[in-house]
Amino acid sequence: MDRPSTPDIPDVIARIRQLLEKGDMEALSAELKPLHPADIADVVQDLDGGDQVVVLKLLGNERAAEVLTEIDEFSGQALLKLLTDREVVSLLGEMPSDDAVDIISSLPPEKSEKIEAMLPQVERERLQELLEFEEDTAGGIMEVESLAVRESATIQDAITLVRESADEIENVQKIYVVDQHGVLKGAVAVLDLIRHPPDAPVAEVMMTHLIKIPVDMDQEEVASQFGKYDEFALPVVDKKERLIGRITVDDIIDVMEEEASEDIAWIAGTREEEIGDPSPIRISRSRLPWLVAGLIGEILNAILMSRYEVSIQTAVTLAFFIPLLMGTAGNIGSQAAVVVVRELALGEIDVGHAGRRVLKELVVALLNGVILGFLLFAIVYLWRRDPGLGGLLWVSLVSVMFVAAFIGASVPLLLHRLKVDPAIATGPFITVSNDIIGLAIYMTLATYYVSLVGS
Amino acid sequence: MDRPSTPDIPDVIARIRQLLEKGDMEALSAELKPLHPADIADVVQDLDGGDQVVVLKLLGNERAAEVLTEIDEFSGQALLKLLTDREVVSLLGEMPSDDAVDIISSLPPEKSEKIEAMLPQVERERLQELLEFEEDTAGGIMEVESLAVRESATIQDAITLVRESADEIENVQKIYVVDQHGVLKGAVAVLDLIRHPPDAPVAEVMMTHLIKIPVDMDQEEVASQFGKYDEFALPVVDKKERLIGRITVDDIIDVMEEEASEDIAWIAGTREEEIGDPSPIRISRSRLPWLVAGLIGEILNAILMSRYEVSIQTAVTLAFFIPLLMGTAGNIGSQAAVVVVRELALGEIDVGHAGRRVLKELVVALLNGVILGFLLFAIVYLWRRDPGLGGLLWVSLVSVMFVAAFIGASVPLLLHRLKVDPAIATGPFITVSNDIIGLAIYMTLATYYVSLVGS
Known part of the structure; x- marks a missing residue:
């Protein structure tokens, strides 16, 4: 499986165009398989609408959802118009909640209402909660998915939880520990699950000095917290210190690019x-x-x-x-x-x-x-x-x-x-x-x- | 252990100044204990030279080293002048190699030569290797510490490795897999160590499609790779695809701040x-x-x-x-x-x-x-x-x-x-x-x- 660190996108696009023209779906599938979703997104953005849909369908729901979150807003809106409401709904189901919310809020109001109505109730409620936060605050960039166990749990309980939620949550850094009211009490690093015996109570091995992000903190300040504390993910809490979500550092990189662009644009006298x-x-x-x-x-x-x-x-x-x-x-x-x-x-x-x-x-x-x-x-x-x-x-x-x-x-x-x-x-x-x-x-x-x- | 998400630094500084005046080392120790190294760095930068040294010594070598890596270059240089060469050497021993190199290259040449000579040979060679890379390339920001096993290893071998190196390496995301020449072949996420049976060969469960960073890649391009692929850590390889280090996303955040400042400074007509x-x-x-x-x-x-x-x-x-x-x-x-x-x-x-x-x-x-x-x-x-x-x-x-x-x-x-x-x-x-x-x-x-x- 030798390939260069990053594929030569124009080359890949040329090959994929040829395969699409020939209609050779098998070879196309093989071509797409080794690619990172972010690279497929680059490819898809360069294709015509019909071909975009063909590629997405070939990827299957889970990977297609990953690709969709990597596509920029302009191209994404055009692509979503080509999909049926049902297709959009099933793609949203595969995404972390913060990405799903971004996509729903980019849709025209009639379409987003229809799609929200089609979502399973649990998911709909979760997304509606997120939609209420200001876009440029911690609440607006967090995902609600995070792994949490009670104070009474053992390391083994935490391991079981991680195993069970393997598909739903990516980039797990820490398992959070909460009390019966959902108040954040501590965290156990994934690495610690390996280091400690399975029957150890999490309450004994957890870190208790956590950096917590208040849900209404401005995103620029959240970014500076990440910059200061060198963490890969931070928990978000509400006014009562209850765990309500988490922010991962990859979203912070986007925030930093956005804020720097904003400052630079102001200097230049534009937006x-x-x-x-x-x-x-x-x-x-x-x-x-x-x-x-x-x-x-x-x-x-x-x-x-x-x-x-x-x-x-x-x-x-x-x-x-x-x-x-x-x-x-x-x-x-x-x-x-x-x-x-x-x-x-x-x-x-x-x-x-x-x-x-x-x-x-x-x-x-x-x-x-x-x-x-x-x-x-x-x-x-x-x-x-x-x-x-x-x-x-x-x-x-x-x-x-x-x-x-x-x-x-x-x-x-x-x-x-x-x-x-x-x-x-x-x-x-x-x-x-x-x-x-x-x-x-x-x-x-x-x-x-x-x-x-x-x- | 209730405390706000981030401590009120001016408050903490006032309390610590009082304790230093009273000479109450026990209370001072207790005050410092719950603080994050980045917060202690903020505190230390506001103290006088003599007090800075007192606080650092009270923290012990490991934490003092963490604090030192968080202090900005100007204050850090002043502080290092107050420490003996022996003290500096033992602090460097506790740091990830990228931070140690940054500190050594900030010292005046006579001092840095003396200190390099005092380092244990293995470490000296490792740092000298790093010092040869251009400051603003992948080689200049990577740390040489990374966990790697051979293709023939099992999950259990990887777990043992992680347990043994717990203190030396922080923020382990992936265990890299290399062949007998050190060529990077794949990676196993820490999470996968939990998910797979201990006797499974790593070669069977590893991901083989890795994003690899060439050691001479410009740091701005490295940052855009992180932005694109949403990874928390990426392996750095030499021209022969051998694993020689890794870059973590927290260093990338610093790079992004630096690059944005640089662009903004150019626009304003300054540096x-x-x-x-x-x-x-x-x-x-x-x-x-x-x-x-x-x-x-x-x-x-x-x-x-x-x-x-x-x-x-x-x-x-x-x-x-x-x-x-x-x-x-x-x-x-x-x-x-x-x-x-x-x-x-x-x-x-x-x-x-x-x-x-x-x-x-x-x-x-x-x-x-x-x-x-x-x-x-x-x-x-x-x-x-x-x-x-x-x-x-x-x-x-x-x-x-x-x-x-x-x-x-x-x-x-x-x-x-x-x-x-x-x-x-x-x-x-x-x-x-x-x-x-x-x-x-x-x-x-x-x-x-x-x-x-x-x-």
Whole structure:
């Protein structure tokens, strides 16, 4: 069974297309057999609708369900439309509850209601419970399946439970131990089932210091708990400390990708939704609000500049440096903002020391301002032989950078304190306001300079 | 043993400070006992040097080693200076090899050489092997510890192995199966040790379709393998497919945070190193190259503008809109670049379809350009009652956005093809070049307009 670490997907797709054309189902089955569900998902997404259904049916319910959970939302929705309600229901039955819920909530309301009604009652109730949690909290990403025994159970009881539920639950890390009210009391690692004698009571060998995730914890915070405690799965509890589900680290990886995409999208002035492959109209819609906000800011800039028309007309040279000062202000502001936002996201900033954080940005701005300003002075002197102009630019640059750093660092901290997502501050808003402030400072200094020097 | 899901660290720190002052070691021990090593690390980082050492010694070697691996690099380096070489050596002995290597490579060269020489030979050789791999490849993040049995072994043999190595290896997911040359042949999940009879040969129950990580794979790609295949641990193999280590998902979470920080830092025009809490001088140094590059670009802008001095003097109004056109070009370019870079990082772009991706950005730019341009036209008309100027701005905006989107989308794709990290394209480089191109397009159109309309 030699094969490379990961198969060459385009190759596999080509072979599978040929087999589909020939209708050679046996060879097709053999081709699919060694593939990981995630790889089959890659293959399926590249096939036409009819062929997708053929492949899924050939896989059998259990593997087809695994493949379906790996397919991205857009392709998945299209594929589900090609299946009968009955087929969808039996696939859902094979999935962990968190994946089943994701698929149900991606369906159009009429279809999802029909399918929910067709589910066995136990399952329906379980899913409905999950559907009630906010999508981006622990409740929204957990699966309700978890293995639990009572405090009075023995290691042998736990082993029996694991054997019996082998097919239903994957990636079992720990068997949880609960009391008669379902309150989480401890956990036994699967490895410990091997290490201890079968007749040992679980209560004696269990770990009692568990990291528990409250069901309403924000998913970003859940991810940072996983990052901090290096666990592969964590139990989720309700307000009364009752075990209601668990979160596995593979879901956390998805959360981290999503949150990083979201932050990056904010910085770029767009939305996370557009990463993937939506239509140009969707992309356009997700970017327009930012662009309009930016445009309005820039028009305010233009209006501001028009008030200095006389200064500009007497010394056009001054205008040449407007973009330079505005651009640098924008860069400085966004450097400070992005770093502060990232540090907040990673929990690196102690909120009590916010003032110190801002102060540090100001020191950096002064340092860099003096260095850049000197460079600017030197270049302008070589170009225009005008030390007065060079000096004006040097002073302007330092002032503009100082103010821009202050705004860039303090606005995210302020938003964080007001419980608003500080990532907003990294978008065009800060850039545009820094543009305006940069322009105002420069034009004020420049006008004063013109009045001093004459022209 | 009731305690909240995660302890209130500032509270704990206050209590521990009191106990340290009183010198009540017994109570201090009791306070530390229920804490997770990651929480103790948080506490230790807030204490003074002397107290840090007291706490570590109180924990005993094994737990102290766990705490040390959770402390961030800056604090860790300071703390290691307070320990004797002998103490450091015995702590390293308790750590997984990947963590031990990280600590050794963070030490100053004289110290790390002395400590390496003091390690037992087996361990020294193991670590030296790891030190040879590039830091950001699979070899650089793997641990060499992994459990493996021969193909001829039985389930009982595997169980015995797991029992014997209980203390050395944590988070065992799978027992790997190798042939006489050490070539990886399959794996048995810990759960399967329970499910199968003890006398079953592992060769019969093992999975043979394994995802294997080549030792020289880039860590970002390793992370995407984990994201794709939802595994908790993956085996690392050399060129001859021999098992040489394994990577666990908790290390991948660190990699993902690091890579996201790196991408975000590039976008902001700084370096990942500055996230955390370094000195202003370090921050300044990591930002200056970008700022200088930006400044030089902006000076080229100023020089370019000076060549249109006459146009500007005859119609100063035209100058008011220079920042607007340059700013919008910068925004558009960075939106396109950031999204393309993110999609490349997540493996969402099929490189064969790069042309289609660029085309889509152009469609979006045209769409948004026409809409924004109309808005601009309307506002300028209301402000200056000059439909000619409004028309000029509309045409300029659409052209500038079109070109900016083309550059923003195609440069990262080009860099990716040239095997250069496309994230570079999201920094000030693209913004500045878009600024210049935006200015050139606008001034050319504006000069033509002035010559047409007169003034």
